[in-house]
Amino acid sequence: MLRLQGLTKRYPTGDLALNGVDLEVPAGQVVGLIGPSGAGKSTLIRCINRLVEPTAGSVFLKDEELTRLRGAALRRSRRRMGMIFQEYALVERLTVMENVLSGRLGYVGFWRSYLRRFPPADIARAFGTLDRVGLREFVDKRADALSGGQRQRVGIARALQQEPDLLLVDEPTASLDPKTSRQIMRLLREVCAERSLATIINIHDVALAQMFVQRIVGLRQGVVVYDGAPEGLTPEVLTRIYGEEDWTRSIRRDDDDEASPPVIEEACLEGLT
Amino acid sequence: MSEAAAYPSTWRRPPAIERPLLRWGLVAGAVLYLVLAVGSLEVNWLRVYEGLERGWRFVAGFLHPNFTDRWEDIAIGMQESLTMTVTSTAVGILLSIPVGIGAARNLAPAPVYYVCRAFIAVARSFQEIIVAILFVAMVGFGPFAGFLTLSFATIGFMGKLLAEDIEDIDEAQAEAIRATGASWLQLINYGIQPQVMPRLIGLSLYRLDINFRESAVVGIVGAGGIGATLNTALDRYEYDSAAAILILIIVIVMIAEYSSSYLRKFLQ
Amino acid sequence: MSDAALPQWRRRTTRAELGRWFGWLALVALFVFCWEIMTQDTIWAFVTDAPTQGADIVGRMLPPRWSYLNALWGPLWDTLNIATLGTLAAIVLGVPVAFLAARNTTPSVTFIRPLALLLIVASRSINAIIWALLLVSILGPGVLAGIIAIALRSIGFVAKLLYEAIEEIDHSQVEAVLATGASPAQVMDYAIVPQILPAFAGISVFRWDINIRESTVLGLVGAGGIGLQLEASLNVLAWPQVSLILVVILATVVVSEWVSARVRHAVI
Ligand SMILES: Nc1ncnc2c1ncn2[C@@H]1O[C@H](COP(=O)(O)OP(=O)(O)O)[C@@H](O)[C@H]1O
Ligand SMILES: [Mg+2]
Numbered sequence A: 001m002l003r004l005q006g007l008t009k010r011y012p013t014g015d016l017a018l019n020g021v022d023l024e025v026p027a028g029q030v031v032g033l034i035g036p037s038g039a040g041k042s043t044l045i046r047c048i049n050r051l052v053e054p055t056a057g058s059v060f061l062k063d064e065e066l067t068r069l070r071g072a073a074l075r076r077s078r079r080r081m082g083m084i085f086q087e088y089a090l091v092e093r094l095t096v097m098e099n100v101l102s103g104r105l106g107y108v109g110f111w112r113s114y115l116r117r118f119p120p121a122d123i124a125r126a127f128g129t130l131d132r133v134g135l136r137e138f139v140d141k142r143a144d145a146l147s148g149g150q151r152q153r154v155g156i157a158r159a160l161q162q163e164p165d166l167l168l169v170d171e172p173t174a175s176l177d178p179k180t181s182r183q184i185m186r187l188l189r190e191v192c193a194e195r196s197l198a199t200i201i202n203i204h205d206v207a208l209a210q211m212f213v214q215r216i217v218g219l220r221q222g223v224v225v226y227d228g229a230p231e232g233l234t235p236e237v238l239t240r241i242y243g244e245e246d247w248t249r250s251i252r253r254d255d256d257d258e259a260s261p262p263v264i265e266e267a268c269l270e271g272l273t
Numbered sequence B: 001m002s003e004a005a006a007y008p009s010t011w012r013r014p015p016a017i018e019r020p021l022l023r024w025g026l027v028a029g030a031v032l033y034l035v036l037a038v039g040s041l042e043v044n045w046l047r048v049y050e051g052l053e054r055g056w057r058f059v060a061g062f063l064h065p066n067f068t069d070r071w072e073d074i075a076i077g078m079q080e081s082l083t084m085t086v087t088s089t090a091v092g093i094l095l096s097i098p099v100g101i102g103a104a105r106n107l108a109p110a111p112v113y114y115v116c117r118a119f120i121a122v123a124r125s126f127q128e129i130i131v132a133i134l135f136v137a138m139v140g141f142g143p144f145a146g147f148l149t150l151s152f153a154t155i156g157f158m159g160k161l162l163a164e165d166i167e168d169i170d171e172a173q174a175e176a177i178r179a180t181g182a183s184w185l186q187l188i189n190y191g192i193q194p195q196v197m198p199r200l201i202g203l204s205l206y207r208l209d210i211n212f213r214e215s216a217v218v219g220i221v222g223a224g225g226i227g228a229t230l231n232t233a234l235d236r237y238e239y240d241s242a243a244a245i246l247i248l249i250i251v252i253v254m255i256a257e258y259s260s261s262y263l264r265k266f267l268q
Numbered sequence C: 001m002s003d004a005a006l007p008q009w010r011r012r013t014t015r016a017e018l019g020r021w022f023g024w025l026a027l028v029a030l031f032v033f034c035w036e037i038m039t040q041d042t043i044w045a046f047v048t049d050a051p052t053q054g055a056d057i058v059g060r061m062l063p064p065r066w067s068y069l070n071a072l073w074g075p076l077w078d079t080l081n082i083a084t085l086g087t088l089a090a091i092v093l094g095v096p097v098a099f100l101a102a103r104n105t106t107p108s109v110t111f112i113r114p115l116a117l118l119l120i121v122a123s124r125s126i127n128a129i130i131w132a133l134l135l136v137s138i139l140g141p142g143v144l145a146g147i148i149a150i151a152l153r154s155i156g157f158v159a160k161l162l163y164e165a166i167e168e169i170d171h172s173q174v175e176a177v178l179a180t181g182a183s184p185a186q187v188m189d190y191a192i193v194p195q196i197l198p199a200f201a202g203i204s205v206f207r208w209d210i211n212i213r214e215s216t217v218l219g220l221v222g223a224g225g226i227g228l229q230l231e232a233s234l235n236v237l238a239w240p241q242v243s244l245i246l247v248v249i250l251a252t253v254v255v256s257e258w259v260s261a262r263v264r265h266a267v268i
Helices: A041-048 A071-078 A096-104 A110-114 A120-132 A148-161 A178-195 A206-212 A235-242 A262-272 B020-039 B045-063 B071-102 B110-125 B128-139 B143-167 B171-179 B184-221 B226-235 B239-267 C014-038 C044-061 C066-071 C073-101 C112-125 C128-139 C143-167 C171-179 C184-215 C226-235 C239-267
Strands: A002-010 A016-025 A030-034 A056-061 A081-084 A166-170 A198-202 A215-220 A223-228
Touching: A002 A041, A016 A041, A016 A056, A016 A198, A016 A223, A030 A041, A030 A178, A030 A206, A041 A166, A041 A198, A081 A148, A081 C171, A096 A120, A096 A148, A110 C184, A120 A148, A148 A178, A166 A178, A178 A198, A178 A206, A215 A235, A223 A235, B020 C073, B045 B239, B045 C128, B071 B110, B071 B143, B071 B184, B071 B226, B071 B239, B071 C014, B110 B143, B110 C239, B128 B143, B128 B184, B128 C044, B143 B184, B143 C014, B171 B184, B184 B226, B184 B239, B184 C128, B226 B239, B226 C128, B239 C112, B239 C128, C044 C239, C066 C073, C066 C239, C073 C112, C073 C143, C073 C184, C073 C226, C073 C239, C112 C143, C128 C143, C128 C184, C143 C184, C171 C184, C184 C239, C226 C239
Parallel strands: A030 A198, A030 A215, A081 A166, A166 A198
Antiparallel strands: A002 A016, A002 A056, A215 A223
């Protein structure tokens, strides 16, 4: 689905944030991208949908080369890639529904979007997505009236509303408490499975990543230093990614069972209504 | 997806004003006002049409400003404007300090507070040009009337902002000074001054800028400054000289803004 | 132990102290210099006589001629229209300028942005009444000159405050909308406009409030509104009418300030 070839980015400041990254993500796979701050995780994600211009290398989405696209063609390719942000990046003063519908902006013309007259199918889909993320009641609330976890759900709904082939997720839980973080990660994993989306999730928290992703890619100073199963994250590997540290306590123990709480899901839905 | 049909397929953004009566009332009121306002404009289109030619000459004057023909008048006007700006800003700020302290609820006794607030309200409500008319009537034509006008306006402006600043200060710091047994003056010096001083300096520079712009205005009613020169030039339809004066004003304001932002950084 | 052996505490180093003294000295010297130039033609007999003159004028002003109020409703309506229509025009023209001037929305930082900034400075440097003076000379006296004068002065104000607000928006919201594949116009509508809307409303109402004050005096140079009556009354030295007009202006200003505070409170 997604293929990166020799992706390289050097910022005008001289920082070499990505150095020849090769990566392939098949449809339906959730990849956790880990690495220390400044490793280039955000840069990698932004080079894919071209919020950042890569210096060299290429990005293929379903065999279409994205790095050459301009203008309208770039916009058409962007709507196939949903993006989810750390600080949610919702448009605070718009309603939840408008935020979700903004996921359709690549599909509708200016006047329709200006008058908020989206096609009926888009609106029905938006209600459906909001229902899926548990925010049906919040349609007409303003985004800045929501809690962190709720905002991130709106962020997910906005990305899903694009009907993307690929999800780019930048530190989705870094601003959330541990319990909400798990709920959000679980939601992400579920929707990716339902729609067989290729997904890249930048994540700080190694234990959380191990719990919810199928594959881990470790990035250090713009270079991929690990690519494999979550179980393969031994202290040696972590040292390779993050540098010297005592890792035994941050790796997920086998008895730390993730399957425990459908309870949390219900509790959260209760909390929402 | 089959269940998609179960969801509503229409949605309207909730209106900004929920009560429909109020919403449409406001819209109707605004439209009605606009119709009445535009309808009551009495424009002499013939005169405007004749004016277009003069307007064009003014634009042309802006492209070819004439600094030389009226240079004597312009130089005197500028000299008056600049000197009155400096003196009135200095005097206005000095006097605004007691007025500002007097108008701060947390420092001044009630009678002083009301007197100072009333003074500030009057000084701020009247445009400089009206005040200038009264001062010209009192002390005669010339830059001294302009100086008095700008000083008066500066006191109102700075006094209000200073009083608000003092009312907003961190009480804890003032309390700490009071607790040492300091006198009222020591309280001002140690507890208040350090907190309001940086903003006071910034505002003073801003007011200097305003005073220069206003110094161009008071001349229209005879209170000295570049405004008188400009008025004369326009009376004689000398648009190239008028454009030269306007350009000078713009350049000086630009220099003032530029150097005051530099100075503010330097002083902090 | 002698006193001299004790360590001495000073707030500033000797050098910094010297620099400060020198700075103050330079300011005082500048003030004296300006004062000398400004007052070289001042007739001090008039100045010392000013309190008597002032008392005399106040005596003539009182009581205001209340019956004159009926002649003021029309001019007051004109004043309101000058301020409101002028503000509307300034908004229509100033908003595009703001987008051209903001670093994050301008099409060209090297070429168009400086041009927009120059436009803003030029508009802000010249007071409304000077624009009015110019426009009356071009278009002839009347309300239209007043409206355009208010608009010309306000464009820079609106554009400056708005472009500062645009530069302060949260860029991640823009990126998020951009990432959905939105076109530039849609990014404007969904990411930028919602973020600056409160600032926009605040700026507009704030400027309207200022414009009400300014439009009360435009009549002094013939640009319509209640200032025309003030000018006429001053010309015939009808002081009781002048004082009534001043009272009316004061009331108008207070009301507009109240309205603008209410509206700003409602939208923010
Ligand atoms: N806009 C930018 N301009 C210049 N350098 C940047 C910019 N964004 C990121 N960098 C640099 O690129 C490197 C990678 O940053 P980033 O991709 O944000 O890392 P991560 O998301 O893994 O923390 C860092 O050294 C950072 O300083
Ligand atoms: Mg990052």
